[in-house]
Amino acid sequence: MTDQAFVTLTTNDAYARGCLVLGSSLRQHGTTRKLVVLATPQLSEAMRKALETIFDEVIMVDVLDSGDSAHLTLMKRPELGVTLTKLHCWSLTQYSKCVFMDADTLVLTNIDDLFEREELSAAPDPGWPDCFNSGVFVYQPSMDTYHQLLHFASERGSFDGGDQGLLNTFFSNWATTDIRKHLPFLYNLSSISIYSYLPAFKAFGANAKVVHFLGRIKPWNYTYDPKTKSVRSEGQDPTMAHPEFLQLWWNVFTSSVLPVLQQHGLVQDPSTYLTVLSDLVYTLAFSCGFCRKEDVSGAMSHLSLGDFSAVVQPFVSSEERKERWEQGQADYLGEDSFDNIKRKLDTYLQ
Numbered sequence: 001m002t003d004q005a006f007v008t009l010t011t012n013d014a015y016a017r018g019c020l021v022l023g024s025s026l027r028q029h030g031t032t033r034k035l036v037v038l039a040t041p042q043l044s045e046a047m048r049k050a051l052e053t054i055f056d057e058v059i060m061v062d063v064l065d066s067g068d069s070a071h072l073t074l075m076k077r078p079e080l081g082v083t084l085t086k087l088h089c090w091s092l093t094q095y096s097k098c099v100f101m102d103a104d105t106l107v108l109t110n111i112d113d114l115f116e117r118e119e120l121s122a123a124p125d126p127g128w129p130d131c132f133n134s135g136v137f138v139y140q141p142s143m144d145t146y147h148q149l150l151h152f153a154s155e156r157g158s159f160d161g162g163d164q165g166l167l168n169t170f171f172s173n174w175a176t177t178d179i180r181k182h183l184p185f186l187y188n189l190s191s192i193s194i195y196s197y198l199p200a201f202k203a204f205g206a207n208a209k210v211v212h213f214l215g216r217i218k219p220w221n222y223t224y225d226p227k228t229k230s231v232r233s234e235g236q237d238p239t240m241a242h243p244e245f246l247q248l249w250w251n252v253f254t255s256s257v258l259p260v261l262q263q264h265g266l267v268q269d270p271s272t273y274l275t276v277l278s279d280l281v282y283t284l285a286f287s288c289g290f291c292r293k294e295d296v297s298g299a300m301s302h303l304s305l306g307d308f309s310a311v312v313q314p315f316v317s318s319e320e321r322k323e324r325w326e327q328g329q330a331d332y333l334g335e336d337s338f339d340n341i342k343r344k345l346d347t348y349l350q
């Protein structure tokens with residue numbers, strides 16, 4: 001089945017982690033189809049190489065952004081304008097049929113039977129079930145459809161500012177015309193619905209095939225503690241009513257993705273950070289005259305590798321990062337790392 005593919009998308013290194021987990025989960029469940037990821041130039045070179053180890057094709061595309069902040073604000077998701085980049089998936093005409101899957105989905109079983117469906121098959125959106133959710137859909141690549149979609153986007157825009165609004169208006173007969181194009185909800189089970197209809201989840205959830213971590217907080221935004229092999233609970237999303245799925249995502253991440261990231265220099269050994277961080281704190285605190293030498297030494301003696309045991313730190317937007325920084329929750333192992341702080345200090349000193 002080399003002319004059929006699962007297709008996903010990432011515009012940055014954070015969502016790429018999701019793609020790697022999704023790709024690994026599809027492989028683990030023995031898909032016979034090709035795996036393709038669409039990526040945009042913002043992706044780092046190292047991450048592109050990491051994606052190549054799991055995907056058959058990494059295809060570079062331009063960012064398509066609706067720039068429609070008014071509608072995106074209504075969803076409280078200003079970052080989703082770039083999801084129009086998804087439209088590029090129709091241009092993959094080397095394939096006769098594809099299944100698009102968001103980077104925040106995880107496959108729990110083999111779902112190759114989806115290729116028996118026709119364009120456009122998708123599951124209902126949990127927020128408005130007369131619309132389909134565009135996190136998982138079956139489609140047929142075609143340059144004709146691709147150009148029609150681009151034209152449609154420029155003429156009519158999207159009612160949500162992202163791809164889902166546009167696709168629902170374009171494939172507007174989905175809700176009423178052909179029930180075979182309604183995928184069972186089990187092919188796109190969003191964590192939000194578990195929270196909003198728990199009894200249904202208890203009754204049917206065991207048959208789930210795809211979990212969709214829909215919403216602002218993604219699995220990679222959590223902190224994973226390799227010591228306890230668990231996701232840290234503080235600051236957890238209250239709607240994440242089924243932490244087992246989150247744990248499952250992290251299991252795939254640690255067993256199949258982390259080794260690939262390490263191999264490509266995309267995560268580092270926390271002990272390195274402990275040493276450089278202690279040096280930095282000591283030097284800054286003492287030399288700036290904020291504290292007495294004994295206080296600093298005393299505080300430092302309490303630091304242990306355990307404090308920095310989260311090998312994998314969450315990815316957050318620069319705005320969220322600023323907020324967290326202002327609340328004293330600096331990301332010492334990631335963006336606010338020693339190297340980055342030092343670079344910033346150097347520019348001020350110069």
Ligand code: UDP
Pocket residue numbers: 008009010011012015079080082083101102103104105135213214215216
């Ligand atoms: N996406 C991306 N970069 C972004 C935002 C979104 O690559 O900054 C892609 C990614 O494949 C993602 C999809 O667009 O899964 C849809 O966005 P998201 O999953 O965040 O939307 P949600 O399902 O939470 O509404």
Ligand code: GLC
Pocket residue numbers: 080083102133134135160161162163164165214
């Ligand atoms: C949704 C879908 C996502 C889509 C976004 C923007 O909630 O889950 O796939 O990108 O809306 O339209």
Ligand code: MN
Pocket residue numbers: 102103104105135212213214215
């Ligand atoms: Mn999604």
